[in-house]
Amino acid sequence: xxxxxxxxxxxxxxxxxxxxxxxxxxxxxxxxxxxxxxxxxxxxxxxxxxxxxxxxxxxxxxxxxxxxxxxxxxxxxxxxxxxxxxxxxxxxxxxxxxxxxxxxxxxxxxxxxxxxxxxxxxxxxxxxxxxxxxxxxxxxxxxxxxxxxxxxxxxxxxxxxxxxxxxxxxxxxxxxxxxxxxxxxxxxxxxxxxxxxxxxxxxxxxxxxxxxxxxxxxxxxxxxxxxxxxxxxxxxxxxxxxxxxxxxxxxxxxxxxxxxxxxxxxxxxxxxxxxxxxxxxxxxxxxxxxxxxxxxxxxxxxxxxxxxxxxxxxxxxxxxxxxxxxxxxxxxxxxxxxxxxxxxxxxxxxxxxxxxxx
Numbered sequence: 001x002x003x004x005x006x007x008x009x010x011x012x013x014x015x016x017x018x019x020x021x022x023x024x025x026x027x028x029x030x031x032x033x034x035x036x037x038x039x040x041x042x043x044x045x046x047x048x049x050x051x052x053x054x055x056x057x058x059x060x061x062x063x064x065x066x067x068x069x070x071x072x073x074x075x076x077x078x079x080x081x082x083x084x085x086x087x088x089x090x091x092x093x094x095x096x097x098x099x100x101x102x103x104x105x106x107x108x109x110x111x112x113x114x115x116x117x118x119x120x121x122x123x124x125x126x127x128x129x130x131x132x133x134x135x136x137x138x139x140x141x142x143x144x145x146x147x148x149x150x151x152x153x154x155x156x157x158x159x160x161x162x163x164x165x166x167x168x169x170x171x172x173x174x175x176x177x178x179x180x181x182x183x184x185x186x187x188x189x190x191x192x193x194x195x196x197x198x199x200x201x202x203x204x205x206x207x208x209x210x211x212x213x214x215x216x217x218x219x220x221x222x223x224x225x226x227x228x229x230x231x232x233x234x235x236x237x238x239x240x241x242x243x244x245x246x247x248x249x250x251x252x253x254x255x256x257x258x259x260x261x262x263x264x265x266x267x268x269x270x271x272x273x274x275x276x277x278x279x280x281x282x283x284x285x286x287x288x289x290x291x292x293x294x295x296x297x298x299x300x301x302x303x304x305x306x307x308x309x310x311x312x313x314x315x316x317x318x319x320x321x322x323x324x325x326x327x328x329x330x331x332x333x334x335x336x337x338x339x340x341x342x343x344x345x346x347x348x349x350x351x352x353x354x355x356x357x358x
Contacts, residue, residue, distance in 0.1 A: 017264045018058035019254025022067025031259040045075040047260045055295040058086035081295035091167045108184035108297040122175045189216035213245040222253040222287035250307030253289040286315045
């Protein structure tokens with residue numbers, strides 16, 4: 001993650017995958033290959049090392065950043081500019097499919113050391129008049145309490161507790177009153193009809209649905225119609241989107257991979273019965289997330305303020321669609337005896353300055 005050329009070209013289109021699950025994803029980790037936990041992790045690290053063309057990934061786990069911590073500490077990755085911790089939560093109410101809503105919080109790596117005390121310990125869930133925090137020991141207690149089995153295996157209890165733990169809008173709002181957390185996190189809500197916010201259809205919950213969109217800064221969706229809608233180009237215009245949700249919203253996407261095969265391969269046909277990405281890769285419809293920004297957390301934040309210009313979800317590089325002139329580099333010939341900043345040789349200065357051609 002040490003790229004000396006990171007900022008030389010400024011804001012150019014890059015592929016990001018903000019939704020890569022690790023073997024620590026307790027609710028859905030059985031798809032990772034390996035005879036032992038250690039072998040699963042080593043296979044996961046090897047796959048990460050093989051990925052090229054994605055300067056930024058988000059290591060995603062449910063109610064935890066355990067996977068992110070292991071990757072940063074153990075994988076020895078040099079092929080990414082930035083690795084982000086992505087915490088996936090479940091919040092109430094449930095959708096029309098009786099599934100709680102998926103909500104993600106992507107954090108700036110600079111605040112990772114504060115998350116246990118400021119974030120996870122502040123998330124609370126009440127069951128049978130007892131309050132449980134979103135930390136491993138409490139999730140194990142919750143799982144055993146829910147299963148009515150005090151001797152339940154620790155991993156099984158942890159999974160049961162994570163399945164039952166639900167965050168609330170009010171609880172999240174309270175937590176993000178902390179200025180440091182608020183400035184170093186981005187809340188993203190899924191918009192799928194199954195476990196996303198659009199799955200809340202009953203008219204009595206319309207205001208709740210709006211509140212969730214208002215809480216989120218970005219939308220997880222690879223659907224072109226969602227992008228159009230949240231930019232005010234659909235059934236609601238810009239003014240109405242801003243009134244309902246507090247502003248226009250950019251749509252981002254990721255592979256949502258729970259195995260090695262799907263990592264950084266966000267194919268929209270993955271769930272189709274007749275499509276197999278491994279067999280028919282030429283028929284895949286990849287919904288890559290292209291972001292025009294530096295490979296930094298601040299670069300990701302920039303798309304909040306420029307949702308139309310800074311992000312695309314599509315297969316091909318958006319720069320191929322741009323038809324205006326670009327200054328790609330500047331070369332200056334200096335006298336041979338002139339030294340600038342202790343450098344005797346002339347160097348090209350890369351640019352990402354763009355101007356419309358007259």
